[in-house]
Amino acid sequence: MAPRKAYETELDELDRQVELMAKKTSEAIELAVNSFEKLDLDLAEQVKKIDAELYALNVDIEKRCLEVIALQSPVAKDLRTIGTYLKVITDFDRIGRYARDIAEVTGHARSMAHFKPLVSIPHMAKMAEQMVDLSVKAFLERDTGPTKIVFDMEDKVDSLYDEIFREVITYMMEDSKKIGVGINYMLVARYLERIADHACNISERVIYMVTGERVVKA
Amino acid sequence: MAEKIVTQGLNAFFGDVHAVKNVDLRIPEKAITAIIGPSGCGKSTLIRCMNRMHEVVRGARVEGKVLLDGKDIYNPMTDAVQVRTRVGMVFQKPNPFPTMSVYDNVVAGLRLNGEKDWKKLDSAVEQSLRLAALWDEVKTQLDASGVSLSGGQQQRLCIARALAVKPEVLLLDEPCSALDPIATAKIEDLLFDLKDRYTIVIVTHNMQQAARVSDFTAFMYLGELIEFGATKKIFENPEKELTEKYITGRFG
Amino acid sequence: MNAYERRRLKNLLASGLAFACVVLAVVPLVYILIEVVRIGAPAIDWEFLTSRTKGTGEPGEGIGNAILGTLLLVLYASAIGLPVGIFTGIYVSEFGNNSIGTTIRFFNDVLANFPSIVVGLLAYSLVVDYLDVGFSLIAGAFALSIIMIPIVANTTEEALRMVPNSLREGALALGVPRRRAVMRIMLVNAKAGVVTGALLAVARIAGETAPLILTAFYSNYWSASPFEPIASLPQTIFRNYNSPSDELLQQAWGAALVLITIVLAINISVRLLMRSRLRKSKAVRRTWLKRLSLKA
Numbered sequence: 001m002a003p004r005k006a007y008e009t010e011l012d013e014l015d016r017q018v019e020l021m022a023k024k025t026s027e028a029i030e031l032a033v034n035s036f037e038k039l040d041l042d043l044a045e046q047v048k049k050i051d052a053e054l055y056a057l058n059v060d061i062e063k064r065c066l067e068v069i070a071l072q073s074p075v076a077k078d079l080r081t082i083g084t085y086l087k088v089i090t091d092f093d094r095i096g097r098y099a100r101d102i103a104e105v106t107g108h109a110r111s112m113a114h115f116k117p118l119v120s121i122p123h124m125a126k127m128a129e130q131m132v133d134l135s136v137k138a139f140l141e142r143d144t145g146p147t148k149i150v151f152d153m154e155d156k157v158d159s160l161y162d163e164i165f166r167e168v169i170t171y172m173m174e175d176s177k178k179i180g181v182g183i184n185y186m187l188v189a190r191y192l193e194r195i196a197d198h199a200c201n202i203s204e205r206v207i208y209m210v211t212g213e214r215v216v217k218a
Numbered sequence: 219m220a221e222k223i224v225t226q227g228l229n230a231f232f233g234d235v236h237a238v239k240n241v242d243l244r245i246p247e248k249a250i251t252a253i254i255g256p257s258g259c260g261k262s263t264l265i266r267c268m269n270r271m272h273e274v275v276r277g278a279r280v281e282g283k284v285l286l287d288g289k290d291i292y293n294p295m296t297d298a299v300q301v302r303t304r305v306g307m308v309f310q311k312p313n314p315f316p317t318m319s320v321y322d323n324v325v326a327g328l329r330l331n332g333e334k335d336w337k338k339l340d341s342a343v344e345q346s347l348r349l350a351a352l353w354d355e356v357k358t359q360l361d362a363s364g365v366s367l368s369g370g371q372q373q374r375l376c377i378a379r380a381l382a383v384k385p386e387v388l389l390l391d392e393p394c395s396a397l398d399p400i401a402t403a404k405i406e407d408l409l410f411d412l413k414d415r416y417t418i419v420i421v422t423h424n425m426q427q428a429a430r431v432s433d434f435t436a437f438m439y440l441g442e443l444i445e446f447g448a449t450k451k452i453f454e455n456p457e458k459e460l461t462e463k464y465i466t467g468r469f470g
Numbered sequence: 471m472n473a474y475e476r477r478r479l480k481n482l483l484a485s486g487l488a489f490a491c492v493v494l495a496v497v498p499l500v501y502i503l504i505e506v507v508r509i510g511a512p513a514i515d516w517e518f519l520t521s522r523t524k525g526t527g528e529p530g531e532g533i534g535n536a537i538l539g540t541l542l543l544v545l546y547a548s549a550i551g552l553p554v555g556i557f558t559g560i561y562v563s564e565f566g567n568n569s570i571g572t573t574i575r576f577f578n579d580v581l582a583n584f585p586s587i588v589v590g591l592l593a594y595s596l597v598v599d600y601l602d603v604g605f606s607l608i609a610g611a612f613a614l615s616i617i618m619i620p621i622v623a624n625t626t627e628e629a630l631r632m633v634p635n636s637l638r639e640g641a642l643a644l645g646v647p648r649r650r651a652v653m654r655i656m657l658v659n660a661k662a663g664v665v666t667g668a669l670l671a672v673a674r675i676a677g678e679t680a681p682l683i684l685t686a687f688y689s690n691y692w693s694a695s696p697f698e699p700i701a702s703l704p705q706t707i708f709r710n711y712n713s714p715s716d717e718l719l720q721q722a723w724g725a726a727l728v729l730i731t732i733v734l735a736i737n738i739s740v741r742l743l744m745r746s747r748l749r750k751s752k753a754v755r756r757t758w759l760k761r762l763s764l765k766a
Contacts, residue, residue, distance in 0.1 A: 004467045073426055075453045076462045212455030271643055276567055303645030313636040317658050327644035330654055376640070383644055 007072045011081075014064055018085050021057045022136040024050055025092040025099075029132055029195060032099035033125035035106045036188055044103035054096035058089045077209075084209040088139065091198040091205075095132060098191040098198075105191075109184045120167065121188060124160045127153055128192045131199035138206045147203035157196040164189045222247040222387060222417040223268055223305075228282040230263050230272055237263040239441040240282075245387075245434075250409060250418045252432035252449065254425055256469060260441040261421045265389045268419065269305035270298040286387075303327070306380035310392040312372035314364030314379070321360040323375055327383040342382050350378035351408050370401025374408065381412075388412065390420040394427065406431050425465055429453050437461045503730070510727030513720040519728075523690050523701060523721065525709075531717060533725050535692050539607075539701040540729070542694060543686060544676050546611030551618030551675075552668055558619065559626025559664075564652055566627075575627075582620035589616050590681030598685060605699040610686025614675040621674065625667020629660035666740050673736040677729060679704035703729040 028050040035043030065086050068074060074082055131153050134146040165186065172182040207215050223245040230238035238260045245251050245268075253261040266272040267280055270291060283290045291301045314323045322329070324346050325339045333339060343360065347353040352374040356367070367375060373393060380388060390409075394402040409418055409431055422428050428435055429449060436446040437460075445452065445461045456462050463469055521532030558578070562571050593613035597603050633656050641651035657664070687699040688709065703725045710722035 007467070075425070075429070075465050076456055078466050079454065269643065271639065274639065274642060299645050299647050301645075302643055306645075307643040309636060309639065309643075311636060313634075313640040315637060315640070315655060315659075317661075326641070326655075327646065330641070330644070330646040330650050379640075379644065 004072075007068075010064075010068055010072070011078065014061065014068065014082075014085060017057065017061050017064070018089065019140055021054060021061065021089060021092050022139060024054055024057070025095050026129070026133055026136055028054065028096050028099040029125075029129050032102040032106075033122070033129060033192075035103050036109070036125075037122060039106055039109060041107065044106040047103035048100050051096040051100040054093055058093040061089050062086060080209050080212060084139075084205045087205050088202050091201045095195050095198050098195050102188050102191050105184050105187050109181065120160060120164045121185060121192070124157060124164065124189060124192050127157050127160070128196045128199070131157070131196050132202075135199045135202040135206065138203060139209075142206070142210050144207050144210050147207055150199055150203040154196055154200050157193060161189055161193045219246040219249065221245060222287065223419075224285040224288075225264075225267070226283040226285065228264070228267060228284060229280070230260070230267050231279050231281075232263075232275065233277040237441055238267065241438075241443045243436060243443055243446060245417060245419055247417050248413060248415070249433040250413050250420060250431055251434040251436060252428035253419065253421045253436045253438060254423070254428045254464075255438035255444075256464065257423065258440075259438040261438050262391050264438065265307075265391060265419055265421055268387070268389055269307055270301050271307060273298070303331075303383050304385055305387040305389060306383060306385035307389045307391065308373070308376050308380055308393050311396050312369060312376050314367075314372050314375050316363065316365045318364050319361045320356050320364055320367070320375060323364040324378050324382050326379060331383075346378040346382040349381050349412065350374045351404060351411070352378055368401070370397050370404060373397060373401070373405060377405075377408065381416075385416070387417045387419065390418070392421055392423060395423070402427070437464060439464070506723060506727050506730055510720075510723035510725075513724035514727065518724060522692055523706065525690050525718075531721060533701075533703065533706055533721055533728065535689070536701040536703045536706045536725055537728060538692065538694070539686070539689070539705075540676060540703045540732070542607055542700065543610050543614060543682070543702055544672055546607060546696070547614035547618055547675055548668075548672060550611065551615035551671065552622060554615070555619045555622025555671070556626050556664060556668075558623040560630065560652065560657070562623065563627045563630040564656075578620045578623050581616070582624065584617075585680075586613075586617055586678055587680040587684075589613050590684040592616070593681060594684040603697055605685065605687035606695075606697045607686055607693075607700045608696040610682050610700065610702070611696075613681035613685045614678060617678060617681070618671045618675055621671040622667055625670070626660070626664050629663025629667065630656055632663060633659045662743060666744060669736050669740045669743075673733045673740075676736070677704060677733055679708055683708070703732075 028047055031043050031050070032047045034040065035047060065082050068082055072078075131150050134150050134153075138144060138146040138150070168182045168185050168189075172179045204215050207213060221244045223243075225241050225243045228238055228241045228243075229236065241264060243264075253264060255261050263272060267284055268286075268291075272278050272280055280292060282292075284292055286301070286304065290296070291298075315326060318326065321343055324343045325333070328339060328342055344353060344357075347356065352371060355371060356362070356375075364375060365372070373396075377388075377393075394405055397405070406427065409420070412418060413433075420428075420432065432449045434447065435449045435452045437444045437452070437456075437458075439460060445456060445458045447457070452461065453465060456465065518532040518534075519537065520534040522535040523533060524531050558574065562574050562578075565571060566575065590613050593609050593616070597609035597612050598605055603609060637655055637659060638651060641655040642648065646655075682702055682705055686702060686705070688705050689699045689701050693700050706725040707722045707729070710718040710725075713719050713722070
């Protein structure tokens with residue numbers, strides 16, 4: 001009989017819940033970007049639903065983590081794991097929120113046409129999505145390998161954001177009718193940048209969980 | 219941090235049973251060091267080597283060195299009785315002398331070594347009982363029998379008795395295992411207050427207690443010292459997998 | 471009759487049998503006490519207790535010198551036997567887990583069951599004959615002390631053994647030298663047991679007769695000299711138990727009564743001592759009473 005059976009069961013259950021939340025987060029951002037590109041309102045609705053689920057999971061998982069701390073006195077790796085859960089569920093929740101924000105922009109932008117075939121934004125979105133996927137993968141597999149890639153990509157995402165910012169401003173300055181659409185683009189880019197940042201946070205937490213070291217990404 | 223007690227290649231035997239295997243441990247001065255490990259790992263035997271109580275048991279012997287402030291206490295020229303006045307011990311089950319009053323219990327160590335000046339004895343009683351956080355509770359019944367106190371009070375009485383001899387080190391062998399949580403908490407608070415003046419080594423099988431109370435932790439398994447380090451490090455991110463398995467309760 | 475009833479009957483028979491045996495065991499004691507009191511009591515008066523035996527059967531005799539003799543014999547014997555016995559007990563219990571200790575314990579056990587007449591013979595050949603002291607108080611005390619020593623040693627060792635080892639460890643851990651730890655802590659805690667053992671040994675030798683025949687012999691005079699023969703209560707009984715003289719017969723029964731009284735008194739005080747040991751100190755009793763009255 002394995003010692004601390006109830007504890008192990010509790011930890012396994014928590015693990016599953018956080019895994020579920022991670023997967024839903026990836027789903028949310030993918031749907032959000034798609035919905036904006038295709039200006040698809042149905043997809044946008046789905047994103048909003050997933051965001052609500054993510055919020056509920058956040059609350060539930062936090063409650064369970066605190067219960068485990070109160071009742072089981074976790075130490076060492078268990079403690080770092082639970083501490084990581086508490087932090088990453090916030091990151092997942094925020095990512096979900098930003099995904100929903102992107103979906104809301106879809107609603108606004110519905111009436112407007114894209115003023116040029118979008119290139120940079122989908123590129124940025126793909127990168128943000130990839131970063132989230134890699135971080136989630138690192139988290140689920142307890143592997144710090146993918147985190148390096150995530151950190152590299154963050155720099156690229158930041159410079160992409162600056163690029164888009166400048167490009168859109170240029171367009172808006174040229175033609176004041178394009179300001180409405182331009183602002184939408186800027187909002188989406190902003191949200192994507194934020195999502196990438198949270199993906200980085202998740203990677204940092206994974207490193208702590210696995211190695212016990214605290215990495216601060218400037 | 220300066221080191222008060224250093225064991226070098228310490229081996230302890232009960233006849234043929236090798237209870238402590240080649241332990242090199244450095245106990246920091248004026249701090250609390252906890253020694254944890256599963257039953258039978260040799261932690262009690264280890265601390266009993268630090269005040270030469272191990273050899274009191276028939277057939278017990280010690281090999282290796284134990285340095286107190288740099289001097290080996292197992293040197294044949296060293297007087298074991300002297301060592302024990304510098305390194306005091308509190309046992310698992312409170313053991314106040316039943317035929318003596320609270321007052322007599324506290325000064326037992328002094329009296330039995332010839333101190334007769336009642337003024338000195340009186341002040342020793344008050345000082346030691348205050349240090350042990352027991353003065354206020356027993357100051358009106360100093361002539362009550364030592365065994366008439368509650369379990370937690372008896373244990374604090376034993377601590378006062380050990381402190382009265384003015385040791386430099388205090389060894390505690392699972393001091394709270396026979397006590398209820400409130401008495402345990404009082405003794406843990408007491409240890410916090412004492413660590414400014416004494417080097418404290420506490421053996422405990424209660425890991426949460428080790429985590430709460432100590433500055434440094436040593437983990438022993440089957441007679442060997444597996445890991446030693448700052449308590450925060452051991453409980454957040456231990457180096458050895460065996461340590462991790464033990465403190466997360468995955469042994470078995 | 472069903473199984474249950476059969477069982478009840480068997481129980482009753484067994485209990486009845488056991489009870490009958492108890493009665494059988496107690497009857498002789500009761501009979502002795504009754505007889506001794508019946509026959510001996512009339513002889514007891516102040517004159518009886520203070521006059522000396524003359525051995526002639528005339529009125530005016532008493533057993534005063536025999537009482538004195540028994541007391542002196544016990545005193546001298548204890549002076550030798552108690553210290554030797556207690557220290558032997560201490561040695562065996564503290565240092566006795568080796569071959570020396572086992573040997574001593576073995577000899578002790580043998581000596582404890584030695585026929586007392588043989589002890590008397592030893593005392594005779596050594597003190598009375600070889601040292602040429604002659605029949606004397608000191609020879610008798612010597613013999614009695616030999617009987618005492620193993621009893622006292624055994625009970626002392628038992629008493630010390632019952633003191634929990636944690637006390638010894640507690641004392642040693644304070645930096646108290648071993649000798650002092652034993653004397654001041656262990657012995658004090660074993661006090662009751664040691665005293666009990668001592669008193670029981672005293673009660674035993676007060677009634678020993680056989681060794682005294684060959685050592686202290688008898689005397690019809692008041693005597694306190696260690697080198698002279700001396701009277702004793704058991705001897706008085708021995709000499710006069712079937713005397714044709716009524717007076718002398720009275721002496722014997724009177725002596726028996728006094729002897730029994732002394733022995734019973736010692737035994738009863740031992741019982742009382744043991745009970746008070748259980749009652750701990752006054753402070754504990756006060757605390758108990760307080761707690762009880764809170765409940766009530």
